[in-house]
Amino acid sequence: MPNLEYAGDELPSPEEKTLFRKYEVGRLLGYGAFAKVYRARDVHTDQNVAIKAINKQRILKGGLAANVKREISIMRRLRHPNIVRLSEVLANKKKIYFVLEFAKGGELFAKVAKSRFSEHLSRRYFQQLISVIGYCHSRGVFHRDLKPENLLLDENWNLKVTDFGLSALTEQTGHDGLLHTLCGTPAYVAPEILAKKGYDGAKVDIWSCGIILFVLNAGYLPFNDPNLMVMYRKIYTGEFRVPRWTSPDLKRLLSRLLDTNPQTRITVNEIISDPWFKIGYKEVGFHHDYLELKDDNAGSGSTTSTGDNLKVMNAFDIITFSSGYNLSGLFDDREEGERFLSKNSPEKIIETVVTVAEGERLTVVTRKEWCVKVVGGHNSILEMTVELKRLTDELVVVEVRIRESEVGPSDRIYTDKIRPGLSELVYKTGPAGCP
Ligand code: ADE
Numbered sequence: 089m090p091n092l093e094y095a096g097d098e099l100p101s102p103e104e105k106t107l108f109r110k111y112e113v114g115r116l117l118g119y120g121a122f123a124k125v126y127r128a129r130d131v132h133t134d135q136n137v138a139i140k141a142i143n144k145q146r147i148l149k150g151g152l153a154a155n156v157k158r159e160i161s162i163m164r165r166l167r168h169p170n171i172v173r174l175s176e177v178l179a180n181k182k183k184i185y186f187v188l189e190f191a192k193g194g195e196l197f198a199k200v201a202k203s204r205f206s207e208h209l210s211r212r213y214f215q216q217l218i219s220v221i222g223y224c225h226s227r228g229v230f231h232r233d234l235k236p237e238n239l240l241l242d243e244n245w246n247l248k249v250t251d252f253g254l255s256a257l258t259e260q261t262g263h264d265g266l267l268h269t270l271c272g273t274p275a276y277v278a279p280e281i282l283a284k285k286g287y288d289g290a291k292v293d294i295w296s297c298g299i300i301l302f303v304l305n306a307g308y309l310p311f312n313d314p315n316l317m318v319m320y321r322k323i324y325t326g327e328f329r330v331p332r333w334t335s336p337d338l339k340r341l342l343s344r345l346l347d348t349n350p351q352t353r354i355t356v357n358e359i360i361s362d363p364w365f366k367i368g369y370k371e372v373g374f375h376h377d378y379l380e381l382k383d384d385n386a387g388s389g390s391t392t393s394t395g396d397n398l399k400v401m402n403a404f405d406i407i408t409f410s411s412g413y414n415l416s417g418l419f420d421d422r423e424e425g426e427r428f429l430s431k432n433s434p435e436k437i438i439e440t441v442v443t444v445a446e447g448e449r450l451t452v453v454t455r456k457e458w459c460v461k462v463v464g465g466h467n468s469i470l471e472m473t474v475e476l477k478r479l480t481d482e483l484v485v486v487e488v489r490i491r492e493s494e495v496g497p498s499d500r501i502y503t504d505k506i507r508p509g510l511s512e513l514v515y516k517t518g519p520a521g522c523p
Contacts, residue, residue, distance in 0.1 A: 136190040170216045172250040191248040193241025204307030216247040222356045230289025234296035235276045279348045291350035298345025337364035425489040429516045444509030470501045
C-alpha cells in the first residue's frame, strides 16, 4: 500500500528533504506553468526518480481538474520501453506528486544542440518516437504537446518520452495554440492548432514528430523567426528547406510529415512502411495483457478487483477520492459527499444504507454488492450514491456522493436523516481518517 502520510504543503525544506519519508528530493530538473520536476532518490531502494510536483490551485484556476483526473488514469496504463513510467502518485493539500522513472541521459535536444545527428542516429530516435506514438494512438492517447523538453534519454541512450497523457498539464489552457506563446515556442505546433480549426490529436502529434525529425537531422528548426507572427506564417504555409546533406528519401518523408493539410498528412501506418523509416526498424514486443485498457494487478497505480467485485483502493483512487488530499472536490461543485472507513462487511454496509434510506421513503434504484443508489424526498430531492472500496482485509472505504436540490423549506435529508442512521458503520471519518 503506498505511503500517503501527510507531507506538508510545500516541498521539504533543505534541512529536511524527505518527501513522504520516502523520497529524498534533489535539484530542480525543470519547470512549466503548473509543475516543477525534481530529481529525487527513493531512500528504501536507493533508486533515482523524477518527481513532478503539480500545483492544484493553478490546475483549478486553469479549469483543468477534469483533465488531470482523466489523464492520471491514462498515464498509469501506458507501458512502453520508450515512455517514462509513472510509478506512484502522492498528494498533500496543495500539490500532487507524480513519481516518474528517472531518465539519466537528460534531454535529447541538449545533445542535438551540441551537434546535429547523423541520418542513422536520427532514424534510430525517430523510430523509437514513432513506436511510442503508434502505441499510444492505438490506445486513443494523444500527446498534443510533443516538444524537446518531453524527449529524454535513459542511461543506454534510448529515448524516453515524458508527459504522455499529462499534456493537459503542460498546456496553458484548453487547446488554444496561441497561448503556447506564453510558455514557450510554438515551433512544434501544427498549423491547424494555430488556425484554431479544431484538430485531430493523432495528426497533430505526427506534425510534431516531423519537426523533431527535421531538428535531429538539421540541428535547427524548419520554421523559425524571432518575430512570432512571421514564424506562424511560415508554419501555415509549410514552406521549409532541408539542409543539403539530407538524403532524397528523408526529404520525401519530411515533406509527408510536414504536410500542412492534416487530411493528407502521413499516418503512423504509412510511416512504418516508408523506405527511409523502415531500415533496421524492429517493432517493440509487448506483453499484451500488460497493455489492456482495463484495470489489472500490475503494481501500484492500478485498481484491482477482489473476487466479490469490491474494488481495492490504490494510491490513485485514494488521491482522487480522499478529502483534504484530493482533486475530487474540484470536479463538480453541485455534488457533495463524504467518505469514511468502516470495519463492517460490504453486505452489512449496503444493507444498512438501504434500511435507513427506505425508512426515509427513498427509492433504491441500483443495488449491487459494492454500490447502492437511492433517490427521492419531499422538500428536497436527493440522489445518493454509496460506493464501497476495499482498503485492507479489515477496512472498507465508504464513499457517499449526494446531489440534493431544495424545492421547499430546507430539509437536508442526508445530514439530518440519513447520516445519523449510518453512524454505526463509521470507523473513522474525514481527512484524519483518510488512509
Ligand atoms: N526532466 C523531466 N522529467 C524527467 C525525468 N523523468 N527524468 C529526468 N529528467 C527529467
